[in-house]
Amino acid sequence: MRILHTADWHLGRSLEGRSRLEEQAQFLDELVKIVEEERIDVVLMAGDAFDTVNPPAAAESLFYESIARLSDGGKRPVCVIAGNHDNPDRLSAASPLALKQGILLLGLPTIDVQTIYVPTTNETIKLAALPYPSESRLAEVLSDSHEELMLRDKYDQRIQGIFEEMSKAFTPETINIAMSHIYVTGGSSSDSERPIEVGGAYTVAATSLPEAAQYVALGHLHRPQMVSRAKTMARYSGSPLAYSFSEAGYAKSVTILDAKPNQPIEMSEVFLSSGKPLVRWKAKEGLAQVYTWLDEGKDANAWIDLEIHVTNALSIEEIHRLRKHHSGLIHIRPVFEELEKERAERIVNTNTPIDELFVRFYEKQTGGAKPEPELTKLFLELISDDVDEDGDEA
Numbered sequence: 001m002r003i004l005h006t007a008d009w010h011l012g013r014s015l016e017g018r019s020r021l022e023e024q025a026q027f028l029d030e031l032v033k034i035v036e037e038e039r040i041d042v043v044l045m046a047g048d049a050f051d052t053v054n055p056p057a058a059a060e061s062l063f064y065e066s067i068a069r070l071s072d073g074g075k076r077p078v079c080v081i082a083g084n085h086d087n088p089d090r091l092s093a094a095s096p097l098a099l100k101q102g103i104l105l106l107g108l109p110t111i112d113v114q115t116i117y118v119p120t121t122n123e124t125i126k127l128a129a130l131p132y133p134s135e136s137r138l139a140e141v142l143s144d145s146h147e148e149l150m151l152r153d154k155y156d157q158r159i160q161g162i163f164e165e166m167s168k169a170f171t172p173e174t175i176n177i178a179m180s181h182i183y184v185t186g187g188s189s190s191d192s193e194r195p196i197e198v199g200g201a202y203t204v205a206a207t208s209l210p211e212a213a214q215y216v217a218l219g220h221l222h223r224p225q226m227v228s229r230a231k232t233m234a235r236y237s238g239s240p241l242a243y244s245f246s247e248a249g250y251a252k253s254v255t256i257l258d259a260k261p262n263q264p265i266e267m268s269e270v271f272l273s274s275g276k277p278l279v280r281w282k283a284k285e286g287l288a289q290v291y292t293w294l295d296e297g298k299d300a301n302a303w304i305d306l307e308i309h310v311t312n313a314l315s316i317e318e319i320h321r322l323r324k325h326h327s328g329l330i331h332i333r334p335v336f337e338e339l340e341k342e343r344a345e346r347i348v349n350t351n352t353p354i355d356e357l358f359v360r361f362y363e364k365q366t367g368g369a370k371p372e373p374e375l376t377k378l379f380l381e382l383i384s385d386d387v388d389e390d391g392d393e394a
Helices: 021-037 057-071 088-092 095-099 135-141 144-150 155-167 287-296 316-325 337-349 354-366 373-390
Strands: 002-006 042-045 078-081 103-106 114-118 123-130 175-181 215-219 234-236 253-258 266-271 278-283 303-310 329-336
Touching: 002 021, 002 215, 021 057, 042 057, 057 078, 057 103, 078 123, 078 175, 088 103, 095 103, 103 114, 123 155, 155 175, 278 287, 287 303, 287 316, 316 329, 316 373, 329 373, 354 373
Parallel strands: 002 042, 042 078, 078 103, 123 175, 175 215, 215 234, 278 303, 303 329
Antiparallel strands: 002 253, 114 123, 253 266
């Protein structure tokens, strides 16, 4: 049996106001092609189908159309679980219709193990699927009959107990898979994930993943990665697109599993080509270097974070001109070496506001002219973006 593991589509997500829906549609077209070419028998989607609990209608339409294509009229089972970005009730609302197409939409956590018959191989999967298990969502499913699990002190112990309970349904004759949307301790995260590990309370130890499963399909972290120290094979498939500049340079992929009952899983990756790359430009030689890159057509089909070293402030007209040359410029962050020195001195020696330092710097560079209020405001916004992204202050 061939199983495809994917996650974290985040349909409807934008990048600083730029829609990514066209790129997401390209990915889903590519995914359908991969599923057909690789002769995939089952598709597992490990959460965060959408980016918000109230996604735009276009994103929902794309989602339902795409999973219908993946299922191929019920010939290929598809299972989707809710992530921390998804509304569990909204995701599962279409279940009665989806089931007729061989599609499982699981919103709230459940102790029930899904038994999935796969017609193309005449085999059965036992799927221990655990949608995003927040404290509040767990409270809705762990009733009095599971009081012992609710009384466990640590979140990690509760998740471990749930997987142990679900693993009792595994058999030697079935392919036994677990799937969840959780943060496993030690995973490599990026800026584009909404944290679910509040103060460490929602973290799960790798050793708590179910040893009885042949494979654990995980969602939440956007970088494809194996989970070290797990007692069985466990992996984050990663997001199909880069959703923040901290993911610049990541290779995006989907994971394919070749599985047989009671046998080790064979795993491989298929790398994705859809979507625009996110790149960082550092123009240490100033505006001339940027225009050289633009004339050369560098990264013409990319989203760009530009850091430009300048001695004089960029005018609003100059910023508009740069954006006109390349519509993919997201951030344009000037670096004033002299101002950076003054800023460092302010931190050590003074309490002079940064906007006042900018006015002084501007006056010095222009021979006494004062910056327009709009320019000062723009500078403060750019500095704020820089600080927030680097995480040095804020």
